[in-house]
Amino acid sequence: MITVKGLRKSFGRNEVLKGITTTINKGEVIAVIGPSGSGKSTFLRCLNRLETRIEGSIMIEGTGIEQMEGQLRKKVGMVFQHFNLFPHFTVLENITFAPGQVLKTEKTESLNDAFELLKSVGLSDKANDYPAKLSGGQKQRVAIARALAMKPEVMLFDEPTSALDPEMVKEVLQVMKNLVKSGMTMVIVTHEMAFAKEVADRVLFMDDGKLVEDETPDVFFKDPKTERAQAFLEKVI
Amino acid sequence: MNLDFAQLVPSIPYILYGIWVTLQFVAVSLVLGFFGGTVLSLFKIGKITILRWFADAYTSIFRGTPLILQMLIIYYAVPQLTGVDMGAFTAGVLTFALNSAAYISEIIRAGINAVDKGQKEAAMALGVSYQSMMLKIILPQALKNILPALMNEFITLTKESAIVSVIGALDVMRRAQIVGASNYRFFEPLLLAGLIYYLLVMLLTLAGRVVERRLAKSDYC
Ligand SMILES: Nc1ncnc2c1ncn2[C@@H]1O[C@H](COP(=O)(O)OP(=O)(O)O)[C@@H](O)[C@H]1O
Ligand SMILES: [Mg+2]
Numbered sequence: 001m002i003t004v005k006g007l008r009k010s011f012g013r014n015e016v017l018k019g020i021t022t023t024i025n026k027g028e029v030i031a032v033i034g035p036s037g038s039g040k041s042t043f044l045r046c047l048n049r050l051e052t053r054i055e056g057s058i059m060i061e062g063t064g065i066e067q068m069e070g071q072l073r074k075k076v077g078m079v080f081q082h083f084n085l086f087p088h089f090t091v092l093e094n095i096t097f098a099p100g101q102v103l104k105t106e107k108t109e110s111l112n113d114a115f116e117l118l119k120s121v122g123l124s125d126k127a128n129d130y131p132a133k134l135s136g137g138q139k140q141r142v143a144i145a146r147a148l149a150m151k152p153e154v155m156l157f158d159e160p161t162s163a164l165d166p167e168m169v170k171e172v173l174q175v176m177k178n179l180v181k182s183g184m185t186m187v188i189v190t191h192e193m194a195f196a197k198e199v200a201d202r203v204l205f206m207d208d209g210k211l212v213e214d215e216t217p218d219v220f221f222k223d224p225k226t227e228r229a230q231a232f233l234e235k236v237i
Numbered sequence: 238m239n240l241d242f243a244q245l246v247p248s249i250p251y252i253l254y255g256i257w258v259t260l261q262f263v264a265v266s267l268v269l270g271f272f273g274g275t276v277l278s279l280f281k282i283g284k285i286t287i288l289r290w291f292a293d294a295y296t297s298i299f300r301g302t303p304l305i306l307q308m309l310i311i312y313y314a315v316p317q318l319t320g321v322d323m324g325a326f327t328a329g330v331l332t333f334a335l336n337s338a339a340y341i342s343e344i345i346r347a348g349i350n351a352v353d354k355g356q357k358e359a360a361m362a363l364g365v366s367y368q369s370m371m372l373k374i375i376l377p378q379a380l381k382n383i384l385p386a387l388m389n390e391f392i393t394l395t396k397e398s399a400i401v402s403v404i405g406a407l408d409v410m411r412r413a414q415i416v417g418a419s420n421y422r423f424f425e426p427l428l429l430a431g432l433i434y435y436l437l438v439m440l441l442t443l444a445g446r447v448v449e450r451r452l453a454k455s456d457y458c
Contacts, residue, residue: 050358073364084359088377097373098363143359150363 001026001185002047002154006056009042016042018209019056024154024187029180031196031217032189034206035232040189043206044156047187048076060154074102077147081159083139085131091118091142092127095149103150110149117145121175137168141175148179155179157188193237197221205229245425248416252429255409256437262330262408263395269334270394271387274341279371281346292342299339305400308332312404329401337394344386348379381452388445392438399434409433 002024009017016039024030032040045051047058049065049072058065065072086094095114099105105113118124121141131139140160147155160176161169173195180186180199190196196203196217203220205213207228213220224230280292299307312328315321323331352375360370380387402411413430417423 048362050361070364073362076362078359078362080355080359080362082355084353084355086356086359086374088381098360098365101366101369101373102364146363 001061003059004047004056005058007043007046007058008055009039009046009051009053016209017046017054020206020211021056022204022211022214024185026153026185027183028201029186029199030188030202030204031200032187032204032206033191033193033196033232034212038206039209040206041158044078044158044187044189047154047156048072048078050078070102074150075153076156077150077152077154078156079140079143079147079158079160081162083131083136083143083163085139085143085146087131090128090130091123091134094131094142095146098146099149113149114145117148118142120178121145122171135168136164137171140164140168140172144172144175144179154185154187157186157190159189159191161190161192191236193221193233205232207232240425241422242425244420244422245416245429248420248426249429252409252412252416252426252433255407255412255430256433258326258406259395259398259408259437262326262333262401262406263391263398265330266333266337266398267391267394269330270337270341270390273334273338274345275376277338277342278345278349281342282349296339296342299336304332304336304397305403307336308400308404311335325401325404325406328404329398329406333394333398333401337390340390341387344383344390345376345379348383348386349375351382352378384452385445385449388441388448392441392445395437395441396434 004020004022004024007017007020008015020043032043034040042051046054047065052066060068060072060075068075086097089097092111092114095117096105096107096110099110099113100107115124115127118127121144123138123141123145126134126138126142131142134142144160157176161172164172169192173192176186176188176195177199188196188200200217203213203215203217204211205215205220205224205226205228212226213224213229215225220229221233224233277292277295280288281296283289308329311332312323312325315328316323356374356378357370360374365374398408399410401408402414405411409430413426414423416426420426
């Protein structure tokens with residue numbers, strides 16, 4: 001579904017992605033792991049053009065993403081480390097805003113969708129609260145619901161649990177697991193190794209802007225090929 | 238020292254009416270200046286080089302020259318060039334609106350830049366257009382941050398508005414001068430004018446504090 005070929009990205013003189021080539025198939029769950037600064041976020045952000053001016057090509061179902069314009073963001077949803085909820089909107093408004101503005105969905109329909117989504121992330125009772133009132137875990141679940149409200153085909157997650165207190169990690173991972181079960185195509189940058197092992201179809205290990213390993217979790221976690229992956233796993237597990 | 242307020246008494250209503258003129262003047266200037274400032278600030282953070290350049294040059298010129306000079310140019314020079322005579326009040330409002338647009342655009346620009354850049358990214362990732370992102374997501378948050386600075390601009394404008402008396406607009410200041418000239422006693426009416434400006438400024442400061450406290454308590458922060 002997503003084909004990445006020879007992806008390079010620089011910030012000034014700093015080359016952050018040094019030629020990434022991979023394919024993400026429909027329905028696959030991809031875990032992207034690697035040390036901090038290795039380019040994981042940048043890779044993810046290239047996929048929905050939050051980063052532009054790249055070299056190489058990224059195609060979704062055969063079309064270059066730079067030619068997709070509005071279609072790209074409809075197909076690809078994103079969840080951020082720091083939630084980025086709109087603080088001046090209620091939970092409900094956060095979820096219905098983009099469908100109304102972008103998809104021109106009828107108000108009643110987008111409200112229905114929003115209530116369904118809130119139910120699925122276990123936050124029906126928070127519909128009219130402002131984000132400031134929510135815990136981190138609740139915020140992130142709203143952020144996931146907000147992204148899903150656009151009915152995307154792919155979901156990108158950039159360290160969705162890294163900013164959370166430990167006791168809230170589980171509830172967010174649970175919501176993500178449900179999403180995996182629903183068959184969503186997902187690319188997840190994460191440091192939750194157990195989670196990656198459990199849900200991922202493939203693990204992409206990045207180091208210093210390169211895609212160093214691309215394996216099934218069984219192989220990767222048991223028997224990493226490169227020294228860099230071995231060293232990384234020793235540190236985090 | 239001889240102060241004679243008795244002589245001033247019949248003229249007090251005349252001077253007090255100037256408050257209305259001054260407030261009208263300030264309010265209209267501020268509203269126009271706010272819209273102008275918003276547009277300029279959007280130019281400044283936008284991607285279109287010419288507009289950015291225009292907004293920067295505009296700001297630089299209006300902040301880099303005396304307000305009274307700007308006013309005299311607009312009052313005397315514009316009619317001379319165009320043949321349109323606009324009267325003291327209009328010329329004054331126009332000057333203050335154009336001038337405060339420059340200051341307000343800087344305030345708003347700073348306010349926009351202070352909004353977490355994650356907000357923009359979230360809106361972009363959801364496919365929200367630049368226009369709705371700015372109007373519905375970024376500006377409302379920016380305005381909340383800059384309300385104190387805008388209130389300050391309001392206060393400055395109120396005090397500075399006294400210079401429209403120079404071109405003959407009948408504000409508090411001008412009325413005090415007229416009364417002074419007709420009674421041959423300037424100190425008393427000017428003292429009254431000073432008191433009026435001071436009370437106005439205190440009132441606005443107080444109102445600003447109330448608004449600020451309201452905002453601090455509002456649902457989100
Ligand atoms: N907007 C940016 N401007 C300049 N450098 C950046 C920017 N974003 C990321 N970088 C740099 O790119 C490198 C990779 O960053 P990132 O993709 O965030 O890594 P990771 O997510 O793996 O920790 C880092 O060295 C970082 O400093
Ligand atoms: Mg990162």
